[in-house]
Amino acid sequence: MRTEKEKALDTYLAAAARTGDRQALGRLAERWHPRLLAHAYRLTGEKQLAADTAQEAWTDILRDLPSLDNAAAFPAWALRIVSRRCARSIRGRQRHRAGEAALAREERHGAETDNEPETQSEMATIGRAIDELPRRQRAVLALFYTEGLRVAEIAAAMDIAPGTVKTRLMHARNKLRARLEGETT
Template identity: 45%
Template sequence: MKSELASNRAKERALEAYLLSSAKLGNERAMAQLVRLLSPVMMRHATRLTGDTEQAKDMVQAAWADIFRSLDTVKNPEAIRAFALQIVTRKVAAVIRAKQKERSLKTALTDEHQDVGQPLGEIAADAYSVRKAINQLSKDHQAILALFYLEDMTTSEVAAALNIPVGTVKTRLMHARSNLRAILEGSNHGKN
């Protein structure tokens, strides 16, 4: 299954590279396909960083304008996904810096204030605990975990997407795992 995932990811990278090369030549259909292919990934990333779907849509739209203006600067066509995520990261960072004084950071999910309505199964309860624990991590750690595990990106792709060194990605990933483990073990001690 892991080799199938790797094969699918290699095919995606090849398609992205082809579409980027075609878009650089002015092919509007290739541009439109690139938008359809990468927008969901960009949207998930922006939503994780902002915690706000509407704001994330604005960030992705603004990112596409920047991406199309700077297509020629992408040296490695297979890196278009990381390049796009890097642009989104910069857009979100700019908005957060601008609004930092007027808004307090809040978690992406406020599950503790919602009524579940029906008993959760054991797997759903575990998923809920993990989601809740992840939301207690810093935005940097949330982004690192999401890109590495949910988007199946390599550490070098995560580094490019977040515009940080690979060593920093590895360090943050290690700390994010450690912090997540500590949070989950702390919540499990309370149950026993």
């Protein structure tokens, strides 16, 4: 979760980059590329597609940054660009992606059952439960808890209505609760 200092730094860097400051742009990219890449991965489920999509998103970000009116909105704005790029990529590769994702889940599930000790840490259990959520719920959950974005910021980042964000959060929490309670009983 980003602190107030980090938010202020991001706002400053976005404002400076918007005016053409190359050093600020470099620092902004250094700070935000891993987050944008992680967001792309949450949405696509494929490392290479996520890397390609995040890189393409930077092209859009660099092109449109001078027109960003509110530098404080950079995180949601950049995440939204990534979300749109991911949606475009997913639409184009939907059939291929579905087959690969099914295979990857089977391989991951097989590896989990073969290699895990009987007693698992709570974080590993929660991580697996999160991995089983639908990708859209995973993305909203991660933006809310990991990135510390508010519902309105997530809505802007994912280009969906705030009510949809709340619904996805509710369903994700309910599924996690049911899954985790089922494992403890």
